[in-house]
Amino acid sequence: MTPPGSLLEARTLHKSYGPTPALDGADFTIHPGEVVAVMGPSGSGKSTLLHCLAGIIRPDSGTVRYGEHNLTTMNDARRSALRRSDFGFVFQFGQLVPELTCVENVALPLRLAGAKRAAAEARSLEWMERLEVAEIGAKRPGEVSGGQGQRIAVARALAGAPRVIFADEPTGALDSLNGERVMALLTEAARDTNAAVVLVTHEARVAAYSDREIVVRDGVAREMAGTV
Amino acid sequence: MSIGHTLLGLLESGPRHGYDLKRAFDEHFGHDRPLHYGQVYSTMSRLLKHGLVEVDGVEAGAGPERKRYAITDAGVTDVAQWLARPEKPEPYLQSTLYTKVVLALLTGRNAAELLDTQRTEHLRLMRGLTERKRGGDLADQLICDHALFHLEADLRWLELTAARLDRLAEAVRT
Ligand SMILES: Nc1ncnc2c1ncn2[C@@H]1O[C@H](COP(=O)(O)OP(=O)(O)OP(=O)(O)O)[C@@H](O)[C@H]1O
Numbered sequence: 054m055t056p057p058g059s060l061l062e063a064r065t066l067h068k069s070y071g072p073t074p075a076l077d078g079a080d081f082t083i084h085p086g087e088v089v090a091v092m093g094p095s096g097s098g099k100s101t102l103l104h105c106l107a108g109i110i111r112p113d114s115g116t117v118r119y120g121e122h123n124l125t126t127m128n129d130a131r132r133s134a135l136r137r138s139d140f141g142f143v144f145q146f147g148q149l150v151p152e153l154t155c156v157e158n159v160a161l162p163l164r165l166a167g168a169k170r171a172a173a174e175a176r177s178l179e180w181m182e183r184l185e186v187a188e189i190g191a192k193r194p195g196e197v198s199g200g201q202g203q204r205i206a207v208a209r210a211l212a213g214a215p216r217v218i219f220a221d222e223p224t225g226a227l228d229s230l231n232g233e234r235v236m237a238l239l240t241e242a243a244r245d246t247n248a249a250v251v252l253v254t255h256e257a258r259v260a261a262y263s264d265r266e267i268v269v270r271d272g273v274a275r276e277m278a279g280t281v
Numbered sequence: 282m283s284i285g286h287t288l289l290g291l292l293e294s295g296p297r298h299g300y301d302l303k304r305a306f307d308e309h310f311g312h313d314r315p316l317h318y319g320q321v322y323s324t325m326s327r328l329l330k331h332g333l334v335e336v337d338g339v340e341a342g343a344g345p346e347r348k349r350y351a352i353t354d355a356g357v358t359d360v361a362q363w364l365a366r367p368e369k370p371e372p373y374l375q376s377t378l379y380t381k382v383v384l385a386l387l388t389g390r391n392a393a394e395l396l397d398t399q400r401t402e403h404l405r406l407m408r409g410l411t412e413r414k415r416g417g418d419l420a421d422q423l424i425c426d427h428a429l430f431h432l433e434a435d436l437r438w439l440e441l442t443a444a445r446l447d448r449l450a451e452a453v454r455t
Pocket residue numbers: 070074075093094095096097098099100101102
């Protein structure tokens with residue numbers, strides 16, 4: 054079990070691709086409602102850390118606990134079911150399904166979780182309204198701007214009412230005005246639903262939307278003194 | 282920039298005469314503004330008074346430049362505290378930050394950690410401005426953005442410096 058109040062916990066995580074370690078020590082705890090920025094130079098292991106925390110890859114050693122679950126020992130099927138029900142994801146590019154309309158994209162995780170089409174799309178539209186992109190619901194991803202597409206991706210991550218949102222450079226492809234708007238909307242929504250956000254970014258103005266930061270250098274993740 | 286701390290830091294590698302301190306300072310930090318001898322001696326007499334340095338020997342002949350200074354334990358602690366304490370983010374910080382990084386490298390301290398601590402301090406200020414922006418009107422937002430862009434520029438410099446620490450360490454030690 055994780056200590057009371059903690060949601061996601063990393064203990065001595067290590068992961069190597071071949072001889073060189075990509076992640077060489079990560080120990081920290083993330084609480085509900087917390088927005089944590091993961092910063093550090095390119096190639097330092099930020100995405101590797103995020104993928105371990107989200108149960109997308111398994112670390113070579115160490116443990117990731119999410120609530121009462123141990124993601125490291127859980128089998129693949131249960132892990133992907135948990136990812137679908139409890140986690141939301143936003144990446145830098147290419148995450149929307151091009152054949153589906155925007156509203157169908159947002160509704161996709163809900164449909165996969167078994168929701169009926171009408172209910173899933175109604176709920177999706179609420180999130181799209183909140184992210185100021187409801188009017189493009191019928192368009193396909195190829196017909197919307199980068200900023201709109203990213204808002205759709207955020208709406209999709211939020212629609213499933215996740216407990217943790219994992220975002221890897223979510224504003225990397227956006228100009229600063231759009232990037233900040235997406236960050237403001239994402240962190241507001243996370244606050245309102247008490248979801249935690251793990252946000253990988255190299256941009257300080259994006260990290261300024263977090264409550265504290267974890268710095269990764271040469272695979273070693275360090276928690277910096279927070280303001281929370 | 283704190284000349285006192287800088288001269289103290291230069292004494293950590295061993296006692297030096299006043300003229301030698303000036304030369305070392307100019308070499309590392311005096312690109313645009315070499316130190317005057319007068320500054321060296323007024324600074325050293327202040328450091329002596331506070332017990333951060335002591336006179337380690339006097340060469341034959343007269344004149345203040347003949348005094349050899351050594352750092353005291355209190356002096357070492359003072360340098361360590363100065364290096365570990367992040368600077369209040371403000372414009373034109375680069376010369377102080379640059380000095381701290383070079384001194385940390387010269388004295389074998391952890392310069393990467395110094396940069397990380399400074400980043401945390403900058404981010405703390407940026408979070409406050411971002412929060413103010415969320416609740417503020419357009420004027421507030423524009424004012425906060427101006428400050429945020431400047432702080433971001435400092436942080437970019439911190440990142441680049443962190444990425445070049447190995448090269449900088451080599452350069453300052455030769
Ligand atoms: N699938 C993989 N196979 C082999 N090596 C990998 C793989 N994924 C990552 N690596 C290596 O692991 C290290 C850490 O990579 P990671 O993607 O976590 O860095 P990052 O901090 O996210 O960088 P960036 O800011 O550029 O996205 C790098 O040296 C990278 O080359």
